[in-house]
Amino acid sequence: MTALLVVLYIINYGDKAAFGIIAQSLKDELSMSAAQIGLVGSLFFFAFTVGGFFAGALNKWLSLRTVLFVLAIVWAFAMLPLVFAASVGVLMVSRFVLGLAEGPSSALIHTAAYSWHEPGKRGFPSALLSGAASVSKIALAPLLAWIAYSFGWRSALIFMSVIGIVWCFIWLRTWQVGPYVPGKSTSENAGSQAEEPRVPWRRILLTRTFISLTLLVASLYALVTVVLTWLPSYFEVGLGYxxxxxxxxxxxxxxxxxxGMVSGTLLSDRLSAKGWPTRAVRIVFPALCAFIGGAVLFIVPIITTPLAAVIVISIGYGIGAVVLPLANAAVSQICPPAQTAGTLGVFLALMAIGGLVGPYVTGLIVDAASDPGLGYATAFRIMGIVSGVCAVLAIVLADPDRDKQLVRGKASA
Structure with a gap:
């Protein structure tokens, strides 16, 4: 069941990666500036942010089986209008619809996966889900690049639509919910644990853990979205590939x-099983990784060799990426299980603000720079600085065990 959800996440990020791969083709065919391409990327993540706030409601109204099927079908068809009527307006509407449908999916996919894993062992499945983004870019992105190069950029969108429809067929035939999600009907959640009392949302969302981790993951997600939107363009225009x-x-x-994500979360789960404090393995460790990754990205503008620039960006990105799965697992600990989907929905929606800001600001920096390559490199340096500052704040403020007791203690009172 976890593998099925990982595949869905691969498709999810394939849709995002496809835009970055065809960005220069769209720029040329539709006569768009770098800022306009960045604005389209940010529009997607604005819709993604808005959609994320509906995760809790969708989880309450529909079964996980139904809601993820509906969202995946929307993804499959959202970009097809651009294939038949390419224009800036159609591009913006299609990306907005896609972002709106993808917004709730992250929280719901994590909730579905967590239904098969007890709370103390969620770091590794979180890494598998977060790692799906990397798998998509390792395996799917090169295939999409070849398809777009060989058959035109429209063929890449058609390909993503087809594999989305195939996944929906398999999903309907195989999915079952696991035993760790309360609050569902017996048919969908047989044997689930007893439901804890719900608490007011403000008690969860105003904890220092939630706030500081939101800032940290938003800074890292800005990097993720810039990589998805702009990295192929940087390699082509800035580095000469x-x-x-x-x-x-x-x-x-x-x-x-x-x-970074798989090895980091395996280490985190192993240390947690040996009795290490949650704060050490799910806060301090990943935040230090984010700080180191930010320091590596800071030196990108001084790199003059194309291959060295690729290596430095890869190292900085890889070290910091461990934050994403461990932050999800940490946030899921502070809320009652019945509110996991809603909490993660808000958390991931706020995280997506990084995606709202990152691509557009990068486009502005590139347009304003004397050289596009220097503009891209400067954007990576700025993101490294921001993620380093947010990592320090998380180390100082976040403590899941403390805030779990604070939230649930108030509920008991």
């Missing part, structure tokens, strides 16, 4: 990120 090779090289930071 061909359009095909630029799409293939998108796999480099993604591979580093996958290694």
């Amino acid at each position: 061909s359009r095909l090779n630029s799409g293939v090289l998108l796999a480099a930071p993604s591979l580093a990120g996958l290694i």
Whole structure:
């Protein structure tokens, strides 16, 4: 069941990666500026942010089986209008619809996966889900780049639509919910644990853990979205690689990120099983990784060799990426299980603000720079600084065990 959800996440990020791969083709065909391409990328993440706030309501109104099927079908068809009527307006509407449908999916996918894993062992499945973004860019992005190069950019969108429909068919035939999600009907959640009392949302959302981790993951997500939207363009325009090779090289930071997330979360879960405090393994450790990754990205503008720039960006991205799965697991600990989907929905929606800001600001920086390559490199330096500051705040403020007792203690009182 977890593997089925990982595949859905791969498709999810494939839709995001496809835009970055065809960005230069769209820019040329539709006569768009870098700022306009960035604005379209940010519009997607604005819709993504708005959609994320509906995760809790959708989880309450519909079964996980139904809601994820509906969302995946919308993804499959959202970008097809652009294939038949390419224009800036159609591009913006299609990306907005896609973002709106993808917004609730992250929280719901995590909730579905967590239904098969007890709370103390959610770091690794979180890494598998977060690592799906890297798998998508390692395996799917080069394939999309080849398809777009060989058959035109429209064929990449058609391909993503087809694999989305195939996944929906498999999902309807195989999915079952696990035993760790309360509050569902017996048919969908047989054997679930007893439901804890719900608490007011403000008690969860105003904890220092939730607020500081939101800032940290938003800063890292800005980097993720800039990689998805702009990295192939940076490799092509800034570093001189061909359009095909630029799409293939998108796999480099993604591979580093996958290694960082999987190894980091396995280590975190193992230390947690040995009795290490949650704050040490799910807050301090990933925040230090984010700080180190930010320091690595800071030096990008001084790198003059294309291959060295690819390596430095990959290392900085890979080290910091461990924050994403461990932050999700940490936030899921502070709320009652019945409110996991809603809490993660708000958390991931606020995280997506990084995606709202990152691509557009990067486009503005590139347009204003004397050289596009320097503009992209400067954007990576700025993101490294921001993620480093947010990492320090998380180390100082976040403590899931403390805030779990605070939230649930008030509920008991």
